[in-house]
Amino acid sequence: MSHRPRWIAALRVLLLALVLLWSAFPIALVVLASLKPAKHIFDVPPSVLFLPTLENYRQLVRIWPEFFARLGNSLVITLGTTALTVMASSLAGYVYARRKAGLLTASAFFAVLIRMFPPIVITLPLFPVVNWLGVMDTHGLLIVLYATFFVSLGTWIMKTFIDQIPHELEEAAFVDGASLAQTIRLVTLPLAAPGMIAAGVFVLVYAWNEFLFAFIFTTTRAKTAPLLLSEMLGAVTGVDWGAVFAAATIQLVPILVFVIAVQKYLIAGLTAGSVKG
Amino acid sequence: MKPRPIHYLMISPVQLMLIGTIFLPSLYVGWLSFQKSSFGQAAQFVGLANYAQLLADPYFWRALVNTVVIVNVIVYGELILGLAIGLLFAGGVPWPRLMLSIVLAPYAISEVVAVVIWKYLFEPQGGIANFALRGIGLPELEWAVNPVHGLVLVTLLAIWHHLPFTFIILYTARLGIPRELYEAAAIDGSGPFQCFRHVTVRLLLPAILTALLFRYIFAFRMFSEVWLLTQGGPARTTEVLAVYLYKAAFRYHEFGLASATGWAMVVLSLLIALWYMRVAYRRMFAHES
Numbered sequence: 221m222s223h224r225p226r227w228i229a230a231l232r233v234l235l236l237a238l239v240l241l242w243s244a245f246p247i248a249l250v251v252l253a254s255l256k257p258a259k260h261i262f263d264v265p266p267s268v269l270f271l272p273t274l275e276n277y278r279q280l281v282r283i284w285p286e287f288f289a290r291l292g293n294s295l296v297i298t299l300g301t302t303a304l305t306v307m308a309s310s311l312a313g314y315v316y317a318r319r320k321a322g323l324l325t326a327s328a329f330f331a332v333l334i335r336m337f338p339p340i341v342i343t344l345p346l347f348p349v350v351n352w353l354g355v356m357d358t359h360g361l362l363i364v365l366y367a368t369f370f371v372s373l374g375t376w377i378m379k380t381f382i383d384q385i386p387h388e389l390e391e392a393a394f395v396d397g398a399s400l401a402q403t404i405r406l407v408t409l410p411l412a413a414p415g416m417i418a419a420g421v422f423v424l425v426y427a428w429n430e431f432l433f434a435f436i437f438t439t440t441r442a443k444t445a446p447l448l449l450s451e452m453l454g455a456v457t458g459v460d461w462g463a464v465f466a467a468a469t470i471q472l473v474p475i476l477v478f479v480i481a482v483q484k485y486l487i488a489g490l491t492a493g494s495v496k497g
Numbered sequence: 498m499k500p501r502p503i504h505y506l507m508i509s510p511v512q513l514m515l516i517g518t519i520f521l522p523s524l525y526v527g528w529l530s531f532q533k534s535s536f537g538q539a540a541q542f543v544g545l546a547n548y549a550q551l552l553a554d555p556y557f558w559r560a561l562v563n564t565v566v567i568v569n570v571i572v573y574g575e576l577i578l579g580l581a582i583g584l585l586f587a588g589g590v591p592w593p594r595l596m597l598s599i600v601l602a603p604y605a606i607s608e609v610v611a612v613v614i615w616k617y618l619f620e621p622q623g624g625i626a627n628f629a630l631r632g633i634g635l636p637e638l639e640w641a642v643n644p645v646h647g648l649v650l651v652t653l654l655a656i657w658h659h660l661p662f663t664f665i666i667l668y669t670a671r672l673g674i675p676r677e678l679y680e681a682a683a684i685d686g687s688g689p690f691q692c693f694r695h696v697t698v699r700l701l702l703p704a705i706l707t708a709l710l711f712r713y714i715f716a717f718r719m720f721s722e723v724w725l726l727t728q729g730g731p732a733r734t735t736e737v738l739a740v741y742l743y744k745a746a747f748r749y750h751e752f753g754l755a756s757a758t759g760w761a762m763v764v765l766s767l768l769i770a771l772w773y774m775r776v777a778y779r780r781m782f783a784h785e786s
Contacts, residue, residue: 367514368515472606
């Protein structure tokens with residue numbers, strides 16, 4: 221491959237630069253705009269050199285102090301959803317990896333298929349039920365809704381990872397008198413930890429960013445950061461772009477850092493969850 | 498090994514969530530689609546009236562055509578870009594981990610922030626992308642007033658947002674093709690184009706189908722991007738099916754009509770997926786013989 225003509229090498233560099241521009245530039249632009257003095261945000265042509273300022277962040281605190289409470293809601297809901305999804309998926313994934321029966325196979329098939337149902341269609345019948353149960357606008361409701369749409373992928377990822385753990389290890393534990401719960405907790409799950417991370421990554425990103433369910437099922441108490449952002453974007457008094465960019469930056473930076481940090485698990489989970497499924 | 502009762506207990510949290518939150522509600526939607534129903538009014542059986550009303554509604558057809566057109570552009574746009582970038586990366590790039598992180602970055606962004614970003618890029622006054630379009634002598638994207646431009650912006654945004662998914666599926670599949678196959682093809686005298694066609698595309702076909710199928714199903718229900726950018730406006734010209742459903746239910750309180758739309762969405766996306774898989778498989782096997 222070292223004899224590639226020079227123009228092909230140059231073309232590859234150019235294409236790579238375009239790919240990076242396409243992926244990263246829009247994100248970088250918003251982060252940079254959040255640090256621009258408000259009056260320069262819409263400079264034409266865009267100002268490249270400017271003195272970074274926290275003016276927009278101070279503005280955000282001043283006019284949308286609510287944002288930080290909503291960010292707290294997002295955090296609680298995200299952690300709750302991730303914990304629920306990983307626990308439920310690990311239990312089910314273990315069974316699907318270790319036991320075979322017609323009914324089990326049918327239920328695994330059901331789990332994959334039913335998940336394809338569009339969430340927006342589900343909001344229709346759930347709306348009256350949620351009202352009737354008195355769980356409208358609660359953290360728990362969003363946690364269950366979010367987890368439901370990711371337990372199928374989570375279960376499949378866990379099954380794929382547990383499949384690769386030799387079952388002789390568990391049998392040895394049983395022979396030593398360990399119970400099923402002990403064996404799973406002390407033998408299987410520590411070895412399946414990468415799978416648990418992979419299963420957790422997807423639902424964590426989803427729960428942190430989700431808009432539709434939050435839009436329909438929350439109004440005040442359980443309102444999440446993305447929902448508040450959408451309200452800032454649609455403010456009747458006119459959009460304060462500086463504050464929007466500050467809020468968007470605060471919302472996106474943690475999850476972006478997280479995705480970069482767990483990139484390996486993301487790729488492993490996607491390969492296990494979709495190509496084989 | 499045969500499962501014991503404890504094993505059924507272990508799958509029950511997952512199954513109960515799916516049954517309680519998706520399966521039973523989906524049946525209820527089916528039932529509701531044959532009823533006339535609104536707030537403070539007992540449901541009343543009306544047969545297929547909701548479906549008839551749906552098919553007679555020009556806004557529904559507009560939403561359907563919009564959805565089908567932009568879903569196809571999005572899915573195939575992603576496929577071509579994802580394949581191109583996957584092959585570029587498989588050929589070796591400097592600092593691969595860093596480069597991969599950058600290409601994956603849009604995956605971490607929420608739909609709302611993505612809309613903030615693309616709105617800013619294409620602001621009528623001061624948007625950088627509109628500025629660049631003017632710079633190379635092209636017309637600006639007047640997405641807030643021109644429905645076609647609005648849908649173009651939705652499409653661009655969706656491709657940008659979901660490209661990481663398609664890219665990862667194709668890139669990892671490409672890494673799985675053994676180098677020997679290319680060497681063998683080269684020894685047999687295949688040129689680069691023949692290698693691409695007979696080795697790369699052929700062996701990537703399962704991954705391509707997976708990516709297409711998933712993206713078809715998920716793009717078909719697109720809601721947030723359209724809702725946050727145009728709310729389906731101006732004058733309901735940029736609605737997609739999910740936005741039509743949302744308005745029928747939560748703005749006009751026609752739950753029967755909304756339910757019929759819901760089932761139409763489910764059936765249509767399944768039909769598209771099935772038809773698509775059939776055609777694709779047939780082509781695959783026709784190629785073999």
